[in-house]
Amino acid sequence: MKTPIPYILLALLAGCSSSDNDEPSNTNAQEQQQQTPSNDDSANDDTDNNSDSDDSGSENSDPGDNGTDDSDDSNEPDESRGTYFPTEVMASSPFSDSSEEVERGFGNRPAVEYGPSVPTYLWSTQRIGRILNGTVPLLDVFRVQSFYRNSTNADCFGPQVSYTGHPDATDPASASGTLPGGDLGLWSESDSTGNACAVAQTNALLSGIRDQSRMSLMTLASMVSAALDSGMSLPADGSSIDVTGEMNAKGIADVTFSGAAITRSGSEWQYTVSLTYTVSGSDYDISLSMAHTPGADLMNYSGHLTYQVEGEQGVSGIEFPGGNCSQNERTRTGSLAYERSGDNMSLQARVATLCGHSNSGMFNSDNQVDVNNKYHSVDNPDGWSENFSIFGANFALTSLAGQYAYVWQAGVNDSNSRIFNIGFNSPSLDNGEAHFGYGTKIEETDGLIQGFICNWAGPGNDHSMQAFSQRQFFEYDSATATYDGTGSKANIEYAPTTSCSYDGAGSFVFDIDASGVLGDTALEDASLAFSQDLWAPTDPSKTVAESITDRGLSVPAVPYTWPVDE
Numbered sequence: 001m002k003t004p005i006p007y008i009l010l011a012l013l014a015g016c017s018s019s020d021n022d023e024p025s026n027t028n029a030q031e032q033q034q035q036t037p038s039n040d041d042s043a044n045d046d047t048d049n050n051s052d053s054d055d056s057g058s059e060n061s062d063p064g065d066n067g068t069d070d071s072d073d074s075n076e077p078d079e080s081r082g083t084y085f086p087t088e089v090m091a092s093s094p095f096s097d098s099s100e101e102v103e104r105g106f107g108n109r110p111a112v113e114y115g116p117s118v119p120t121y122l123w124s125t126q127r128i129g130r131i132l133n134g135t136v137p138l139l140d141v142f143r144v145q146s147f148y149r150n151s152t153n154a155d156c157f158g159p160q161v162s163y164t165g166h167p168d169a170t171d172p173a174s175a176s177g178t179l180p181g182g183d184l185g186l187w188s189e190s191d192s193t194g195n196a197c198a199v200a201q202t203n204a205l206l207s208g209i210r211d212q213s214r215m216s217l218m219t220l221a222s223m224v225s226a227a228l229d230s231g232m233s234l235p236a237d238g239s240s241i242d243v244t245g246e247m248n249a250k251g252i253a254d255v256t257f258s259g260a261a262i263t264r265s266g267s268e269w270q271y272t273v274s275l276t277y278t279v280s281g282s283d284y285d286i287s288l289s290m291a292h293t294p295g296a297d298l299m300n301y302s303g304h305l306t307y308q309v310e311g312e313q314g315v316s317g318i319e320f321p322g323g324n325c326s327q328n329e330r331t332r333t334g335s336l337a338y339e340r341s342g343d344n345m346s347l348q349a350r351v352a353t354l355c356g357h358s359n360s361g362m363f364n365s366d367n368q369v370d371v372n373n374k375y376h377s378v379d380n381p382d383g384w385s386e387n388f389s390i391f392g393a394n395f396a397l398t399s400l401a402g403q404y405a406y407v408w409q410a411g412v413n414d415s416n417s418r419i420f421n422i423g424f425n426s427p428s429l430d431n432g433e434a435h436f437g438y439g440t441k442i443e444e445t446d447g448l449i450q451g452f453i454c455n456w457a458g459p460g461n462d463h464s465m466q467a468f469s470q471r472q473f474f475e476y477d478s479a480t481a482t483y484d485g486t487g488s489k490a491n492i493e494y495a496p497t498t499s500c501s502y503d504g505a506g507s508f509v510f511d512i513d514a515s516g517v518l519g520d521t522a523l524e525d526a527s528l529a530f531s532q533d534l535w536a537p538t539d540p541s542k543t544v545a546e547s548i549t550d551r552g553l554s555v556p557a558v559p560y561t562w563p564v565d566e
Helices: 079-083 120-133 144-148 197-205 207-229 244-248 544-550
Strands: 161-164 177-179 240-242 255-265 268-279 282-294 300-312 329-341 344-355 384-396 402-411 417-424 431-439 470-477 482-484
Touching (some): 144 207, 197 207, 197 470, 207 244, 207 268, 244 255
Antiparallel strands (some): 240 255, 268 282, 344 384, 431 470
C-alpha cells in the first residue's frame, strides 16, 4: 500500500501531540496476535490469516479493479438519493490511500486535488455514491471475498522472536524457544517499505474492517438503484418493497440472494439483504442490515449497519482463524454506528469472530457487537471467541481531521486488550506521534492505553501492566514518500522479560533484529546488558493514560460510547 502524502489528508487528528523528543507538547487536544499460553488465558490464536489480496473467491472484479472507468465527470452521484441512504460513511485507516485500488481518474475529484493519490475513505464513499446513483453496476465491483478479509500485522510488528537462556524461566526446558507472532508490539522502527511501524500497523489492522464495511454499504446501496432503475417507487411510510429478484438479476457468480428489502418506518429507512455464497458445493449465509435516520438535510443523519458472515476453518478463502472455538464453523459479526452533524462524522466499528453458525445474542440493545457475549464451551457455545476489535473515529469529512483509536483482543480469555492511540501535530501532517500499549479487557476499555506488558507469552510471563508505552514520532520524508520513525524518534526497544530489561549477568540472548538467527549481530551477546527505552510519564504522579492525554492525544467520542460506559 502506498504511503499517503501529508497534504493528501490535510488535517488528520489536528491538535494531537508531540515533538521529536520525549517532552510534553503544549498542544491541547487495531484478529491478529497470539494469545498467551498461560493457564489463566485461552489457547493461542492462529495468525495465519487470509492473503492480503482479494484474488480468491468470486470471479467478479474487486472494488479496486477498474471494471468501470470512473473518469467521466458526468457520472456523479445523484445527491437526492442521499436523503434516504447514508453517503460519506465507511471505515478505514486514516493513513490509507487508494493508489493501489484505482489507477485512473476519480470523477470530479481528480487525484491532483489531494496530491498523487486519494484517501481511501474519500475514494470509497465516492464509489458507494456511484453505486447508489446507478452509474457503477454492482456486478462490476462486487467481491464476496471482501467479507472474508482478515486483518494482518505489518512485518515490523510482533514478529516471531527466538531466545535462549531466558532469565524468567523456572525450568531449563523452557529457557529456550520462540516467542509467538503478534505479541511483541512495535519491534522494528520501520516496515519493509520504509514506513514508520506505527503507520504500517495502523493500515494493516484496519484492512479487514475497511473491506467489510465498504462491501456491505456497496451491496445495500445497490438495492436503491436496482429498485429505481426497474421502475419501482421507494416505499412510503409504513410499507416496504422487495428487490430480491432485481438483486439476483445482477448475475453475481456463486451468490444467490434469498432476500432483499427496503422498509420505511416513520423517519427511519431499513435495508436488509440475505445472500448465500456457494463454495465447493456448500452454502454459507451472509446477512446485512442497516437502519438509517435522515436529519434536517443531507448534512445530518445517523444510523447503524450490522453484518454476519458464515465461514469455516479448513475451507480456503473463508477462514476466520483462532484457537478458542471448538468448531470449524465460525461467524464473523460486525457493526458500524455512525452519526453525522454537518461536516463532523463520528463512527464506532466493532468486529468479532463467533463460534458456530446461526448465532444468537450477538448484538447489544444498541445494535453493536456485544462485548459481553463471550464464548464458553458449555454456557455460551456461540459467543465471540476470537479477535474482537473496536475502531473509534471522530473527524471532519472535508479534511479527515479528528481523533482515532483502535482496540483489539485476540482471544476471549485474554487478560488484556491491545491499543493504538495516534495523532498528528498540525494540519500539514508533516509529523505526529503514535502510542501502542495494553489496556483492560475489551469489555471494560475506554479506548486509552493503560500501560505495557513486556513478557506476554514467554517463560514466567507476567501480565501486570507497567507504566510504559511504546512511542513513535513519525515525520514525513518527501524524498522517499514515507513516514520516518527511526533513531531518536522511536521509544520502542525492550527485552521480552518481566522487567523489560536484561542485566547481562546470565546467558540470555534474543533475536533483536528478528532475523531468525541468534547471535548474528553484535548486540545479541549474553554478556551485554540490554536496557529498555520505552516511553514513560514524565510526571510520576500521573498514569500512563493521563500522560498520553496530556501530550494531546485523546479518545474519540463515538456513537453509543465505549464499552466501559455501557
